[in-house]
Amino acid sequence: MAFFYAVIYLPTRYFIDADFDSFESLAVEWRVGLSFVACHVLALVFTLLPNRLHKVGVPYVVERLNYHHGNLPVWNAVVQFFSAAIGLAGGLSIGKEGPAVHLGATLGGYLAEKAKLPQYGVETLLACGVAGAISAVFQTPLAGVLFAFEVIFLEYRQRYVLPVLLSSVIATLVSHYVIGPLDIFSIESISSVLLSTDLFIACFVLVVFIVLLSALFLHTQKSLWRFSGMSVWWRFSLVAVATSLAAIYLPESLGSGYLSLSRLLSGDLILYSLLLLILVKTVLTAFTIGLGIPGGMIGPTFIIGGLAGVQVALVFDNSVADVALFALLGMAAMMAACFQAPLTALVAIIEMTHSSEAIVPALFVIVFACLLMRVFFHQESVFVERLSFMGMSSTISPFQRYLRHHTVKPVAEEVLLLPRVIPIEQVKDLASSMVDYVVFEIENEWRLARRIAVLDALKTLEQGPQLWLVSEGDRVKMDLSLALESTLVPVIDEPSSLEAMLGWFQKTGMPEVLVAVSDSSFSLVSRHRLDQFLLKSD
Incomplete structure (x- = not known):
C-alpha cells in the first residue's frame, strides 16, 4: 500500500x-x-x-x-x-x-x-x-x-x-x-x-x-x-x-x-x-x-x-x-x-x-x-x-463451509508402502502391524491390497513351493505381484480440504484413492469412509 x-x-x-x-x-x-x-x-x-x-x-x-x-x-x-x-x-x-x-x-x-x-x-x-x-x-x-x-x-x-x-x-x-x-x-x-x-x-x-x-x-x-x-x-x-x-x-x-x-x-x-x-x-x-x-x-x-x-x-x-x-x-x-x-x-x-x-x-x-x-x-x-x-452467490452453503474447514486427515487411513519383492521375514512382521492396507508399485502403477491377504499368501507355503517365491542369494523373498490379487489405485496430491476431495470423487467416480502426504508416505481415502464421516458428523 x-x-x-x-x-x-x-x-x-x-x-x-x-x-x-x-x-x-x-x-x-x-x-x-x-x-x-x-x-x-x-x-x-x-x-x-x-x-x-x-x-x-x-x-x-x-x-x-x-x-x-x-x-x-x-x-x-x-x-x-x-x-x-x-x-x-x-x-x-x-x-x-x-x-x-x-x-x-x-x-x-x-x-x-x-x-x-x-x-x-x-x-x-x-x-x-x-x-x-x-x-x-x-x-x-x-x-x-x-x-x-x-x-x-x-x-x-x-x-x-x-x-x-x-x-x-x-x-x-x-x-x-x-x-x-x-x-x-x-x-x-x-x-x-x-x-x-x-x-x-x-x-x-x-x-x-x-x-x-x-x-x-x-x-x-x-x-x-x-x-x-x-x-x-x-x-x-x-x-x-x-x-x-x-x-x-x-x-x-x-x-x-x-x-x-x-x-x-x-x-x-x-x-x-x-x-x-x-x-x-x-x-x-x-x-x-x-x-x-x-x-x-x-x-x-x-x-x-x-x-x-x-x-x-x-x-x-x-x-x-x-x-x-x-x-x-x-x-x-x-x-x-x-x-x-x-x-x-x-x-x-x-x-x-x-x-x-x-x-x-x-x-x-x-x-x-x-x-x-x-x-x-x-x-x-x-x-x-x-x-x-452476474448469476453468482456471495455466500456458500453450510455444508460447503463444513467441508472447507476440514482436511482429509479425518477420513484418511494409513497404508504400508512395500517393495514389490519383499523378504519373507518382513512379510512375517506384518502380522504385528495394525495397518489394514499395503501398497506397492508395478511399472509406475500403484497397487492396493489388504495386509491380511499378504499373510494369507504366506500361508500357502505350507502346501509347497509357490510361483511367487524369489531367491536372491541366501534370502527368500515374495513377489507381491504374483502372490496376491491387488487393485490399481490412482495417486493424487493431498487436497486442500474435504470439499476438494469430495469433488474429486464426484468427478472421477473412483471408489478410493491414494493421497501423497509426502514423497514416501501415502494415505488411503475411500468414498465410503468419506460418506460415513459426513453422516456421523451430520
Whole structure:
C-alpha cells in the first residue's frame, strides 16, 4: 500500500505541483486533459489484455473465494494496481480502498498457495490480506478486521480472529511509519454530544438523506451493468466526457474527495451548492464504477456520506447539529447502507477520531440506514448485488463451509508402502502391524491390497513351493505381484480440504484413492469412509 501511495502521489506532487486529490487547484485544461488521458489509456490497456485479466476489485475477490477456493491470480492484481493508479492520478471519481482489498487478498492467497496450506489456511491468509489493506488505507485496525468478516466473508469467523488482528495491527503500524498519520478529523473538532430529541430528529433526517443517496448510487450502477458487453472504448469514453464536465464546472467532485471534505470542515472551501456537489459526486462515482473503470467505491461513498452529514448539519442550528459530528455520522451511515457493514462503519469512525463521543447517534443512524435500505429498497451490499447480477452467490452453503474447514486427515487411513519383492521375514512382521492396507508399485502403477491377504499368501507355503517365491542369494523373498490379487489405485496430491476431495470423487467416480502426504508416505481415502464421516458428523 505504501508503494501504491507512492505511484499515485509522486507524479501529481512533482509533475503537476499539487497535492494528491487537489484537482480543483489545477487549471481547467489540466483537469480535462488528465481525465481524458486516464480513460483512454485504460481503454487501450484493457483492449490489449485478455478478458480473463479484466476481472478486478472486491466482487472478484468474493467470487474467487467462493468458487475457486481463494485462488487469486497474481496478474489480475498487477492489472488492478496499475489501472487503479492510472484512474486515481487522472482524477476519476474512484477510491483506492477497493483495489487495496484486491491486492491484499491476492498477497494472502499467494502466500497460502506457496506454503501449500489447507483451505482454512488459505481463507485465513486471505482475510489477513484484506484486513491489512483496509488498515493501511484508513489506519483503523479493528475496522479492517470487521470489514474482512462483514463484507468479504459475510459472517464472523472466530477461529480467524487472532491472525487477522495481528495482520491488521502490523499493517497500521507500517502505514503510519511509511505514509504518516492519516487524520481526517481531530478530537478537538468534535464537541461533546448532548443527547436530545432535536439531535435525533436531525439524525433521522440524515438517515433519510443517506438512504436516498445510497439508493441512487446503487440503482445507477445496476442500470449501467447491462452495458458491460459494450466496447470498452465506448464505455470509458463516456466516463471521460462525464468526468470532463465535472472537471470544468465542479472540480471538487474529482478524485476520491478526501481533501474537499477536509477543507470544507476547516472552513477553507466555500461551495455555492453543497447539495449539488453531493448529487454530482454520487452519480459520477456510480457512473464511473458502473461502466467498468477498475477503481474502488469505498472511499468515495465514505466522502459522499460525510458531505451529506455536513449538509444536514448546516440546515439545523449549530447547537443541535455539530458539523464535524454529522460528517462522521454521514460517513458511517453511508458505508453501512451501501455495504451492509454496520459494525465496520461504527468502529471506523471511532478509530478515526480516537473518541467514543459519537457512539449513540452513530448506532442510531447506522441501524436505521441499514434497515431502511433492506425494507424499502430491498438492497443488499453493492458487492452482493453485483455478484447476483452476474448469476453468482456471495455466500456458500453450510455444508460447503463444513467441508472447507476440514482436511482429509479425518477420513484418511494409513497404508504400508512395500517393495514389490519383499523378504519373507518382513512379510512375517506384518502380522504385528495394525495397518489394514499395503501398497506397492508395478511399472509406475500403484497397487492396493489388504495386509491380511499378504499373510494369507504366506500361508500357502505350507502346501509347497509357490510361483511367487524369489531367491536372491541366501534370502527368500515374495513377489507381491504374483502372490496376491491387488487393485490399481490412482495417486493424487493431498487436497486442500474435504470439499476438494469430495469433488474429486464426484468427478472421477473412483471408489478410493491414494493421497501423497509426502514423497514416501501415502494415505488411503475411500468414498465410503468419506460418506460415513459426513453422516456421523451430520
